Amino acid sequence: xxxxxxxxxxxxxxxxxxxxxxxxxxxxxxxxxxxxxxxxxxxxxxxxxxxxxxxxxxxxxxxxxxxxxxxxxxxxxxxxxxxxxxxxxxxxxxxxxxxxxxxxxxxxxxxxxxxxxxxxxxxxxxxxxxxxxxxxxxxxxxxxxxxxxxxxxxxxxxxxxxxxxxxxxxxxxxxxxxxxxxxxxxxxxxxxxxxxxxxxxxxxxxxxxxxxxxxxxxxxxxxxxxxxxxxxxxxxxxxxxxxxxxxxxxxxxxxxxxxxxxxxxxxxxxxxxxxxxxxxxxxxxxxxxxxxxx
Numbered sequence: 001x002x003x004x005x006x007x008x009x010x011x012x013x014x015x016x017x018x019x020x021x022x023x024x025x026x027x028x029x030x031x032x033x034x035x036x037x038x039x040x041x042x043x044x045x046x047x048x049x050x051x052x053x054x055x056x057x058x059x060x061x062x063x064x065x066x067x068x069x070x071x072x073x074x075x076x077x078x079x080x081x082x083x084x085x086x087x088x089x090x091x092x093x094x095x096x097x098x099x100x101x102x103x104x105x106x107x108x109x110x111x112x113x114x115x116x117x118x119x120x121x122x123x124x125x126x127x128x129x130x131x132x133x134x135x136x137x138x139x140x141x142x143x144x145x146x147x148x149x150x151x152x153x154x155x156x157x158x159x160x161x162x163x164x165x166x167x168x169x170x171x172x173x174x175x176x177x178x179x180x181x182x183x184x185x186x187x188x189x190x191x192x193x194x195x196x197x198x199x200x201x202x203x204x205x206x207x208x209x210x211x212x213x214x215x216x217x218x219x220x221x222x223x224x225x226x227x228x229x230x231x232x233x234x235x236x237x238x239x240x241x242x243x244x245x246x247x248x249x250x251x252x253x254x255x256x257x258x259x260x261x262x263x264x265x266x267x268x269x270x271x272x273x274x275x276x277x278x279x280x281x282x283x284x285x286x287x288x289x290x291x292x293x294x
Contacts, residue, residue, distance in 0.1 A: 002044035006033040014067065018057035019119070021211050022260040024066025024290060034077045035147065035177050042175075043151025045070070051149060052289065053175045055121035056096065059128070059214045064260045065291035072175055074123060083107045087183050088142070093123030093176045097130075100181065101195060110186025112140055113194040117202050119214050123176040129163045133198055138163040142180040149173030166218055166285055207245045211254035216267055217282040225282060226250035229270055232277040239266040264288060 001008055012029035015021050032038040042051065050069030054060070078094030081103040089109065091100050097115035100122065104112040114135040118125060125137050126144050143157045148171060162169040170176070202208060217225040229235070229249040237244045241258030244266065245251040252263055271282045 001028060002041050004030065004032065004041050005037040007031045012071070014054075014057075014062045014071065017054065017073070018060060018062060018213075019211060020061060020213050020254050020258070020260070020263060022064070022254055022258055022263065023062030024064050024260075024293075026067045026069075026071040028070045030070050030072050031075050032072065032077070035145075035153075038072065038074075038175065038177065039147050039151045039153060041151075042147060042149060047149070051173060051175070053093075053123055053127075055094070055124040056119065058119040059124065059286050061213060061260050061264055061286055061288045063264070063288065063290035064293045067290040074121070074175075074177070078123075078177060079121075083109075084180070087185065089181045089183075091122045091179050091181060093121060093126070093178055095122045096120075097122075097125065101191075104181075104183055105188050105191040105195065108185060108188055108191075109183040110191050110194075111135070111183035112181060113191055113198060116195045117198045122179050126161075126176045126179050127168055127170055128166050129161075129168055131166075133201075136163070140181045140183060142182055144179040145177050146170065146174040147177055205248055207247045207251050207253055210245065210251075211256075211258075212245070212251050213263075213286045215250050215285050216252050217250055217271075218285045220280050220282065223278075223280060224250075228274045228278055228280055228282065232270070232273040234270050234273055237266065237270065239269060242266040244270060260290075261292060 009029045012026045015023050054071050054073045074094035078092040080092045081095050082090050084090040087109050097118045101112050101116040114133045117132045118130045129137050141158050145155050219225050226249045234244045235249050236246050240262030241255050242262035243255050245253050274282050
């Protein structure tokens with residue numbers, strides 16, 4: 001491994017960093033000091049070694065056999081949010097949706113309230129075109145900065161990402177390090193009221209206090225994933241320690257003893273039952289990475 005200014009840990013357990021609290025270890029976990037540290041590390045790293053970024057650990061299943069290569073976790077150095085112009089915020093990729101939306105509120109910038117409801121960081125939002133409550137990242141993004149797998153840096157405009165529903169065309173191996181968002185003038189009190197409404201709606205409808213990964217499946221055209229799962233009789237369905245949430249059927253939860261294999265198998269069983277009942281093929285929204293236990 002190349003020398004680093006940040007922290008590089010071998011055989012690093014990932015389960016404590018993930019919302020599901022399951023899964024194996026990474027060959028290497030790299031927490032860079034800053035963008036220069038990340039770029040220099042990637043430039044010096046053997047190009048055959050795979051690299052992936054990890055945010056808050058939501059929306060992710062790490063299989064029980066762990067992840068080969070390097071997992072990059074962007075910490076406090078990448079979590080700054082600053083107002084850089086009229087209705088413009090410059091956000092580090094490690095910043096949470098709550099921090100971004102709160103900073104927007106303080107600056108009288110409306111239209112970013114939906115980020116309050118997405119459990120993740122700016123890097124993940126940008127990669128996945130994160131969205132909720134009728135808005136998506138494509139509605140607020142101006143551009144983003146990335147470090148490519150070879151260590152070079154690029155700024156990508158909104159049009160470069162070719163956003164579709166929960167998908168972008170970021171270059172293979174690119175790690176988002178910052179993004180520029182824009183909104184529209186609004187009163188901070190009105191912004192806070194909308195954030196409160198969103199928070200109350202999530203609390204009432206989602207299993208926020210459980211070990212979960214967020215929304216499991218994408219909404220198919222013309223359908224709501226949760227409704228299809230419910231109609232297929234999957235509410236409360238269990239495999240091992242994994243369960244389809246009773247509160248919101250598009251959430252899988254770890255009841256305390258689940259393995260990643262349990263969670264993934266439950267998701268596949270739900271997909272099978274939905275296909276048999278409705279003919280609709282559900283697509284995973286949660287990313288699944290790594291190897292199963294041999």
